[in-house]
Structures are given as structure tokens and as C-alpha cells.
Amino acid sequence: MPLKNILNRQKKNKSKENLSENQNSPTRETPRPEAPTTTPEANGGNTVKSDHPQPPPRPKLVFHCQQAQGSPTGIISGFTNVKELYVKIAECYEIPASEILFCTLNTHKCDMTRLLGGQIGLEDFIFAHVKGQPKEVEVVKSEDALGLTITDNGNGYAFIKRIKEGSIMDKVPIVYVGDHIEKLNGQTVVGLRHYEVAKMLKEIPKGTTFTLRVVEPLKSGFSFVGQSTGKKSSSVSNKVGSGKQTLRLRSTGPATVEQDDDAANIATDKINNLLESYMGINDTELAQSIWEIGDKCDNPHDFACAVDESDMKDFGFTDTFIFDLWGAITDAKSGRLKKTQEFNEQF
Numbered sequence: 001m002p003l004k005n006i007l008n009r010q011k012k013n014k015s016k017e018n019l020s021e022n023q024n025s026p027t028r029e030t031p032r033p034e035a036p037t038t039t040p041e042a043n044g045g046n047t048v049k050s051d052h053p054q055p056p057p058r059p060k061l062v063f064h065c066q067q068a069q070g071s072p073t074g075i076i077s078g079f080t081n082v083k084e085l086y087v088k089i090a091e092c093y094e095i096p097a098s099e100i101l102f103c104t105l106n107t108h109k110c111d112m113t114r115l116l117g118g119q120i121g122l123e124d125f126i127f128a129h130v131k132g133q134p135k136e137v138e139v140v141k142s143e144d145a146l147g148l149t150i151t152d153n154g155n156g157y158a159f160i161k162r163i164k165e166g167s168i169m170d171k172v173p174i175v176y177v178g179d180h181i182e183k184l185n186g187q188t189v190v191g192l193r194h195y196e197v198a199k200m201l202k203e204i205p206k207g208t209t210f211t212l213r214v215v216e217p218l219k220s221g222f223s224f225v226g227q228s229t230g231k232k233s234s235s236v237s238n239k240v241g242s243g244k245q246t247l248r249l250r251s252t253g254p255a256t257v258e259q260d261d262d263a264a265n266i267a268t269d270k271i272n273n274l275l276e277s278y279m280g281i282n283d284t285e286l287a288q289s290i291w292e293i294g295d296k297c298d299n300p301h302d303f304a305c306a307v308d309e310s311d312m313k314d315f316g317f318t319d320t321f322i323f324d325l326w327g328a329i330t331d332a333k334s335g336r337l338k339k340t341q342e343f344n345e346q347f
Contacts, residue, residue: 060077060078061077061122061247061257062075062076062077063075063076063077063120063124063125063126064076064125064126065089065092065103065125065126065127065128066108066125066126066127066128067093067127067128067129067130067218068104068108068109068110068127068128068129068130068217068218068219068220069108069129069130069132069217069218069219069220070108070220071093074089074092074093075092076088076089076092076126079249080249081154081249082116082153082154082155082249083097083154083155085103085126085249086100086128086153086155089103089126089128093128095130097155099130099131100128100129100130100131100153100155101129101130101131101153101157101159101178101180101215101217102115102116102129102153102157102159102178102217103115103116103126103127103128103129103153104116104126104127104129105120105121105124105125105126105127106124106125106127107127108127108220110129110176110177110178110217110219112161112162112177112178115151115161115284117283117284117285117288118249118284118285118288119246119247119249119284119288120246120247120249121245121246121247122245122246122247122257129178129217129218130217130218131180131215131217131218132215132216132217132218132219133215133216133218134182134213134214134215134216135174135175135179135213135214135215135216136211136212136213136214137172137174137175137211137212137214138209138210138211138212139168139169139172139209139210139211139212140168140207140208140209141168141204141205141206141207141208141209141210142168142206142207143167143168143206144206145164145167145168146167146168146169146201147163147164147166147167147168147169147170148160148162148163148164148167148169148198148201148280149161149162149163149164149276149280149281149282150181150194150197150198150201150280150281150282151194151281151282151283152193152194152197152283154285156190156191156192157180157190158180158181158189158192158193158194158197159178159179159180159181160175160176160177160178160179160181160214161177161282162177162276162282163175163176163177175212175214176216178216178217179214179215179216179217180214180215180216180217181197181212181213181214182213182214182215183211183212183213184197184200184201184210184211184212184213185210185211186211186213194281194282194283195279195281195315198279198280198281201280202280245257249285263332263333263335264288264291264295264332266332267287267291267294267328267329267331267332267333268284268287268288268291269287270328270331270332271287271290271291271325271328271329272284272287274321274324274325274328275287278321278324279315286312289310289312290307290312290325290329291329291332293306293307293310293312294306294325294326294329295329295333300322300323300326303322303325303326303329304319304322304326307322
């Protein structure tokens with residue numbers, strides 16, 4: 001074959017090879033930046049990952065738990081709020097999540113100073129208190145205030161955190177701290193927030209008799225040895241994970257690991273005291289949320305506006321109460337607030 005024909009055939013073959021390569025390869029364009037990817041943070045949250053190399057993801061946090069009345073130790077992880085925590089505990093012990101009334105930290109006792117609120121120390125041991133015996137009693141409201149402080153478990157159950165010594169409820173023999181309030185005058189209050197239950201109790205007219213149905217936490221046989229009356233509970237809450245890292249649980253958004261903050265702890269305690277004295281409720285997560293809003297504000301007007309623009313507007317806080325909250329926040333910021341003060345329940 002002539003040399004010219006051989007060269008032409010080689011050129012055609014080379015052109016076919018280039019076409020095949022172009023069809024099987026991505027179009028050569030200016031490379032686009034890769035979309036940010038996400039990596040799961042501890043217990044379910046997501047963080048945005050940049051294009052630059054990142055350290056390996058933080059390992060999933062693992063906690064140990066038991067049922068307060070006695071059970072094998074379980075291992076739970078992967079939760080980001082209290083509701084999910086109850087589900088994880090329920091799955092661990094193959095019980096309905098609706099059976100869990102509340103959790104305490106590092107004690108199986110019904111100790112309201114160790115109540116699990118919005119934070120868990122990374123080394124804390126969780127005890128789940130489940131439903132026990134229901135009880136029903138008639139109460140005569142002989143005074144304006146019953147002497148109760150109510151909190152809730154974040155999952156639809158309001159329960160008693162404090163009973164004031166010498167009050168009406170202190171004289172009722174079968175109602176104790178830790179009891180879940182299930183019904184008032186035959187009407188269920190399951191699913192209501194603690195402040196709604198407190199309002200219903202406060203609005204009961206003086207001099208009338210009402211029926212209260214409560215459910216006590218299930219207790220182990222040994223818990224009755226040397227058992228206290230359970231009528232009173234310290235007003236100073238336990239600093240969970242004090243000086244250590246804690247897992248902060250939130251109603252919305254991912255859980256986050258935070259360093260314990262003394263000013264925030266002191267402010268939260270004081271705000272909780274104000275909530276109890278004004279509204280008859282105790283809510284650590286609410287108190288922490290109020291502190292976080294106030295910590296970002298420079299004056300009471302901005303604080304009042306920020307509260308009105310948040311989910312807290314449903315509480316209907318009065319101007320006087322907002323002013324007292326702001327006072328607690330500014331005292332904590334400046335270091336003037338050193339410890340919590342006693343208070344009197346108002347319903």
C-alpha cells in the first residue's frame with residue numbers, strides 16, 4: 001500500500017479514538033466547587049463541612065441507664081431531645097415510651113434536685129422513673145394556695161416537684177413529690193404543659209372540693225427502707241456536670257456539647273425560682289432559653305421584644321415579670337448574683 005494511504009488511514013483511526021474518549025468522558029468545563037457535605041454531630045445534629053480537610057467526626061455519645069425501680073444497665077445513644085431520649089430508653093427495655101414519667105441523674109431516688117432537665121453531663125448515669133400505682137383523692141381548697149410547684153417531663157406529663165411544708169397538699173397523706181398529675185375532677189391533663197395544669201389548679205375556687213388523680217413512680221422494694229415523706233424538695237437545683245462538658249438537649253434543633261457556664265447556671269436557677277414564685281412551675285429548659293435570649297440583649301426593651309417574638313409569647317408574661325427576669329439576667333452577667341433565693345409558691 002502506498003505510504004500516503006497508510007498515513008491517511010492512521011489519521012482517521014486516531015480521530016475515531018479521540019471521539020470515543022470524548023464521548024465516554026465528562027465534558028471539559030471549568031470545575032465547579034463541590035457542594036458542602038454534612039457530617040452527623042453527637043447525638044443526631046448536623047454540621048456543615050467546608051472544602052478544607054476536617055478532623056474526623058466526633059464519636060456518637062453513649063450513656064448508661066437503668067430503670068429506677070431496678071433493672072439491668074442499658075446503653076443508649078442517638079437522641080437529641082427529651083422525647084427521643086424516652087424513646088431510646090423505652091426501646092432498650094422494650095416498654096412503651098408513655099410509661100416513663102421522668103428521669104433523674106446519678107440516683108435512683110425520686111430526688112428533684114437531680115432531675116434531668118435540658119442538660120446531661122457526659123459522665124452522668126440516667127435513671128428512668130416509670131409509672132406505678134395510680135391514686136385518687138378529694139382535696140378541699142381551704143386556702144388560696146395549694147402549695148404545689150409543678151414541672152413537666154417534656155413529653156406530655158406534668159408532675160409535682162415541690163410541696164410546701166404546712167400547705168394544703170402537705171396535709172394530703174397519699175400525694176408526694178414525683179407524682180404525675182393525670183386528672184383534675186375526672187378531666188385528663190395528659191398532654192398539657194405544666195403552666196396550663198398550674199393555671200387550672202389556681203383557678204379552682206377557694207372553699208370547693210376537687211378530685212385529684214395522680215400516678216406515683218414505680219419504686220423498688222428497698223426504696224421504702226428509711227424513706228422520707230417526700231413532701232419537700234430543695235430549691236437549689238443540682239449543677240449537672242458542673243465544671244465538665246454537658247450535652248444540651250433542645251426542643252428544636254440538634255443537641256450540642258457545651259462547657260458548663262457558672263453565670264448561666266446561676267441565672268437559670270434564679271429564673272427558675274421566679275417561674276416558680278410567679279407561675280407555680282419549674283422548667284429548666286425554659287429558664288435556659290430565657291437566659292440565652294437575655295444574654296444577647298443590651299436593655300430591657302430589647303429583651304421584652306425578643307421574648308414577644310419567641311415561642312414564649314404564649315406564656316403571657318407580664319411587664320413586671322419581664323422586668324424581674326431582666327434583673328436576674330443582668331445580675332448574673334455582672335457577677336452580683338451568687339446564689340439562688342428561697343421563694344413562696346403562689347398557687
